[in-house]
Amino acid sequence: MENLVICGGRRLSGEIDIQGAKNSALPILAATVLIKGESVIHNCPDLSDIDAAIKILRHLGCKVKKEKNTLTVDSREISCYNIPDALMREMRSSIVFLGSVLGRTGMAVMSSPGGCDIGLRPIDLHLSSLRTLGVRVEECHGTLICKREKQLAGGVVSLSFPSVGATENIMLACALSRGRTVILNAAREPEIKDLADFLNSCGCNVEIGSHGTVVISGVKELHGCEHSVIPDRIASLTFMSAVASSGGDVTLNKTDSSSFMSVIPIFEQMGCEIANRSNRLRIRMNKRPKSVMDIRTMPYPGFPTDAQAPVTAALSVAQGTSVLVENIFENRFKHIPELQRMGARIKIEGKVAIIDGTDRLYGARVFSPDLRGGAALVVAGLCAQGETVVEQICHIDRGYECIEKSFSQLGADIKRIIV
Numbered sequence: 001m002e003n004l005v006i007c008g009g010r011r012l013s014g015e016i017d018i019q020g021a022k023n024s025a026l027p028i029l030a031a032t033v034l035i036k037g038e039s040v041i042h043n044c045p046d047l048s049d050i051d052a053a054i055k056i057l058r059h060l061g062c063k064v065k066k067e068k069n070t071l072t073v074d075s076r077e078i079s080c081y082n083i084p085d086a087l088m089r090e091m092r093s094s095i096v097f098l099g100s101v102l103g104r105t106g107m108a109v110m111s112s113p114g115g116c117d118i119g120l121r122p123i124d125l126h127l128s129s130l131r132t133l134g135v136r137v138e139e140c141h142g143t144l145i146c147k148r149e150k151q152l153a154g155g156v157v158s159l160s161f162p163s164v165g166a167t168e169n170i171m172l173a174c175a176l177s178r179g180r181t182v183i184l185n186a187a188r189e190p191e192i193k194d195l196a197d198f199l200n201s202c203g204c205n206v207e208i209g210s211h212g213t214v215v216i217s218g219v220k221e222l223h224g225c226e227h228s229v230i231p232d233r234i235a236s237l238t239f240m241s242a243v244a245s246s247g248g249d250v251t252l253n254k255t256d257s258s259s260f261m262s263v264i265p266i267f268e269q270m271g272c273e274i275a276n277r278s279n280r281l282r283i284r285m286n287k288r289p290k291s292v293m294d295i296r297t298m299p300y301p302g303f304p305t306d307a308q309a310p311v312t313a314a315l316s317v318a319q320g321t322s323v324l325v326e327n328i329f330e331n332r333f334k335h336i337p338e339l340q341r342m343g344a345r346i347k348i349e350g351k352v353a354i355i356d357g358t359d360r361l362y363g364a365r366v367f368s369p370d371l372r373g374g375a376a377l378v379v380a381g382l383c384a385q386g387e388t389v390v391e392q393i394c395h396i397d398r399g400y401e402c403i404e405k406s407f408s409q410l411g412a413d414i415k416r417i418i419v
Contacts, residue, residue, distance in 0.1 A: 004390040004404055006381035007413035008363060012248035014410045018236050018255040019045040019401045020069065020229035023306075024191040026093045027168045028198045028229065029053045032073040033060060033100040034175055035202055037224035041071045044229055049398045052090035056083055056097055075104075082109035085142075091398065095123055095165060098146065099172030102135065108146045125166040129157045130173060133181065154179025154218065162187045162212060162299045168195060170216075175204045177218030186214040189300040190259040194230045201225040233259040234306045235400060236281070238375050241310035242407070243283045244270050245317050245383040250410055252281045262301050266292055266311065270318065291320030291357055297327050309335050309376035316344035317383055318357035326351045335373030338366040342380055342388070363388040371399045378403060382412050 020043035030053070032039040044050060046069065054064050054071070061079030065072040081101050088094045088111045101108040112123070127137050130146060133155050138145040154177050157170055167187040174181040186192070192214070196206040202225050205217035236255045243250050244267055257264065257276050264274055270289040275282040292315060297305040305328035315322040316339055326332045333353060336346050341364045345356040363386030368374030374396035381388030390396075393416075396403055404414045 001419050002393055003417055003419055004378065004381075004393050004396075005415050005417055006363070006378065006384075006388040006390070008246075008361075008382050008384035008386065008388060010246065010382070010412055012243050012246050012250050012382070012407070012410040012412060015251040015253055016239065016406055016409055017253045018231045021045070021191060021194070021232040022047055022049055022399050023093070023164070023189075023234070024194040025050060025229045026053055027096045027172070027191065027195045028227065029057065029071070029073065030096045030100045031172055031175070031195060031198055032057070032062065032075050033078065033097065033104050034172065035075050035222045035224050037076060038072060038074045039202070039224045040226040041073065042069065042226065042228040044069050044071045045232065046401050047398055048394065049091045049093065052087070052094070055090070056087050056094065059083065059087060060101065078104055081105040081107045085111040088112070093165070095126065096168050096172070098126065098144070099169035102130070102146050102148065103173045103176045106148050108144070110144055111142050112144075123165070125159055125161065125163045126169045129159070129166055129170050132157050133170075133174065135173070152177035152179065152218070154181040154216075156182045156184065158184040159186060161185075164189055164192065167192055167214065171195060171199065171206060171214065174216045174218055175199055175222065176220070177216070179218060181216045181218070183214040183216075184212070186212050187299065188212055190230060190233065190256075198225070198227045201227055230259070231256045231279075234304065234372070236260060237263055237304075237307040238310045238379065238400070239406075240267055240272070240283050241314040242379045242382050243285050244272050244289050245314040245379055247285045247287070248410070249284045250282070252283070254279055255281050257281050260304070263303055263307060266295060266303070270314065288359070289314060289318040291315065291318040291322040291355070294323055296325040305329060305332060306372050308332060309372040310379050312336070312346070312353060312355065313339060313376040313379040315355045316346060316357060316380065317359065317361060318355070320357055322355040322357065324353045324355065326353070334369035335376045338369065338373070338377055339380055341366055342384055344380070360385050362386055365389045365391065368392040368395045371395050375400060375403070378407070378414075382407065382414070
């Protein structure tokens with residue numbers, strides 16, 4: 001077991017390169033299953049979730065070679081259509097393989113996914129959408145059995161909620177269809193566009209409209225290509241949260257601020273000075289942050305639920321009272337009791353967190369409840385007085401590349417220890 005030990009109170013300064021997006025790399029890796037050839041994926045982050053995806057690919061019969069942040073996937077020989085329960089449980093996004101395995105082999109057998117316990121993430125939208133397209137779906141004792149009798153002919157799927165996972169699964173299932181599929185009320189996240197760009201580079205025809213419509217014109221076969229994963233917007237927002245709470249002057253390189261423009265005004269309300277320039281963002285903070293009265297998590301382009309926890313940690317040391325509403329997941333406040341152990345004054349009322357800012361947090365031994373909650377505890381530990389020990393950092397490793405090295409590069413006193 002490994003812990004993070006943080007001695008807080010240091011201002012952050014310097015430059016850091018932002019990793020590739022986890023939430024983009026995973027569906028793209030799933031998409032390689034559709035290709036009878038070799039795919040080269042650059043800027044793929046080195047994460048435990050990526051390692052879990054590689055295990056699934058190899059189980060399905062793919063040959064995978066990893067060299068630093070480049071993955072080469074040879075999917076010419078797919079030998080099976082089932083994914084064992086043990087592999088599905090390793091990451092929450094494993095359900096995205098449903099569409100690609102079904103699209104390639106005509107059948108998919110798998111269990112429900114694992115990963116962080118941040119609340120229900122029902123896959124009923126995935127399954128009902130596939131049924132609409134003619135897929136026979138059976139659920140038996142926790143196992144999903146999906147089968148298509150013939151090549152999908154396309155159709156119109158209207159999502160009741162712009163689910164990222166459901167949108168991705170439909171895109172993957174229909175890439176090799178013989179017709180045209182239209183997704184209404186589709187997710188609009190940048191990761192959806194990145195998946196579409198990858199599929200198009202492989203010979204598919206995916207069009208993304210400006211108002212939540214995705215059109216997939218299927219093809220008989222896809223070929224391999226080289227693709228570079230987009231920057232991780234949530235990693236960028238995590239580093240920005242740390243600067244907001246600890247103070248400092250940090251430049252984020254290889255980022256894309258256009259993917260999180262809706263969040264930048266919140267940091268400016270806190271008192272941060274932000275300068276955007278091409279793929280670089282500079283954030284400066286020379287005072288205690290100010291409170292923000294109304295933040296509501298929403299589907300893209302609204303405030304992302306994945307950024308809620310790190311921003312909550314920054315607002316816990318703000319002047320005044322902040323109010324944050326979590327509209328996406330009901331268990332996304334599991335980090336708050338841990339922040340309270342550090343002196344944060346936060347009250348939860350249903351889906352609302354009322355944050356009465358305190359002038360300082362104090363180091364404590366805390367447990368990472370999930371991926372983004374763990375990142376929030378790191379942000380809190382960096383600005384806290386004294387030593388903070390963050391346990392269960394396996395959650396953090398699912399989404400951040402060596403987070404202790406990244407913050408050490410910016411002058412933080414943080415290290416990983418084996419216990």
